[in-house]
Amino acid sequence: MTPFDYQRAADAAGAVAAGVRGGAKYLGGGTNLVDLMRETIERPDCLVDVSCLSGGIDETPDGGLQIGAGVTNAAVAADRRVRERYPLLAQAILSGASAQIRNMATVGGNILQRTRCGYFYDDAARCNKRRPGDGCDAVDGFNRNHAILGASPACVATHPSDMCVALAALDAMVTVEGPAGPRQVPLIGLHRLPGDTPQIETVLEPGALITAVTLPPNGISARSRYRKVRDRSSYAFALVSVAAGLEMEGDTVKDVRLALGGVAHKPWRALAAEAALRGRLLTDAALQGAAEAELSPARGLRDNVFKIDLARRVIVDSLSSLAQAREIVR
Amino acid sequence: MRWTINGAEVDETVDVRTSLLDLLRERLHLFGAKKGCDQGACGACTVLVDGRRINSCLALAVQYQGREIVTIEGLGAPGALHPLQKAFVEHDGFQCGYCTPGQICSAVAMASELRDGAPSYVTEDLTAETIDVTPEEVRERMSGNLCRCGAYNGIVDALTETYAPAAEADKREAA
Secondary structure: OOOOEEEEOOOHHHHHHHHOOOOEEEEOOOOOHHHHHHOOOOOOOEEEEOOOOOOOEEEOOOOOEEEEOOOEHHHHHHOHHHHHHOHHHHHHHHOOOOHHHHHHOEHHHHHOOOOOOHHHHOOOOOOOOOOOOOOOOOOOOOOOOOOOOOOEOOEOOOOOOOHHHHHHHOOOEEEEEEOOEEEEEEHHHOEOOOOOOOOOOEOOOOOOEEEEEEEOOOOOHHHEEEEEEOOOOOOOOOOEEEEEEEEEEOOEEEEEEEEEEOOOOOOEEOHHHHHHHOOOEOOHHHHHHHHHHHHOOOOOOOOOOHHHHHHHHHHHHHHHHHHHOOOOOO | OEEEEOOEEEEOOOOOOOEHHHHHHHHOOOOOOOOOOOOOOOOOOEEEEOOEEEEHHHOEHHHHOOOEEEOHHHHOEOOEOOHHHHHHHHOOOOOOOOOHHHHHHHHHHHHHHHHOOOOOOOOOOOOOOOOOOOHHHHHHHOOOOOOOOOOHHHHHHHHHHHHOHHHHHHHHHHO
């Protein structure tokens, strides 16, 4: 680990004043950043500890919830309001990492965690995220865990979060404090696709600090489910995950939410599939067509072609079991 | 920098790069928490902070100033074993023993999460007031602690007997 200064922020404005300096990084739970610093992949010269800021979960006037960026992943998943109104989010968080890590990791840090691509972690490999213009050893390397949607020749890494996949499906808004004051960014617009600048992972400007995530009310809570397919039954990153929610009117889809994890450089909101289903009768053919609409641009690499079929099957099965499930009355 | 460790006030000057694990082992010579992977994957370094389990290898000691830290040394001692330590002995919950301090710290926190009604990924009803301590729940909740000897069956038995004695008795009766 290279040397750094440590300071504990007293408030968001103070954090941003310190964080906007080049070389500074915000420290949440540290579960990803400390690991990357130990590997010298991250080399901040100052850590601004923001883990004690923004620690509450509050009701919003429209009946939603606002979750502070410093709340731990464990505390979000255990919150009774989250479990009742946003079970998708609780399930997604509980499917990720281990109990120990969920106790440390914050909401803000989960959103801004970096890819677990092995070549990103291996300083002897070429990686355009670590050294822009270097090339990508994953494209022709071991890429079983890599992206099938929205990738580029410069980068085929995936965003590893489960929580963000649920947030994408739930239309979450992210509150950002920055040098120019506070603003709101939709979660689905926060992460970028790699293009030819995969080192720039979000639309946030240097020094911007995530302070909260807001969940609007929705009609899908009673029929929603996060499903994660992985190589082990617990404590592994997703090969493919699906956050799905349905609101039905008879046999017709009134609202549908679908987001995919493990398939792209960002949490992937499946807008094409949603558009193919909204207002339609929920038949097997409609489900197959919706999955096809989303996955027709998908491209496999040497080791991950299986993900395309896997994603198709998990989408279809998730939505059809939600449609058949008796509505959970809470 | 100051911490409360196993009930005692501790005052040490350390480099800000020092992990909580290195503080415990290298400075304070509390060798219970182990350095397995040093990257949060194995759980051998698990300790309790304000009653909650964390990976001390991923924690910077500086960030945990003022917090209450408990290691395996604070849970039991030779001649005064924690009930879970006795259960591990009784059920062969270890072979080499390297992962055991982390397993036991983790399990103590798991029990309090269950008492609080916190669900896991395998909990069917997320809004249930109480959650049964089933082997499936235990395996999911303990997945952050690896045992390379593969003593998992013994570990699950030790935890189930300690935290759900009725269920364990039923199982024995059925057998």
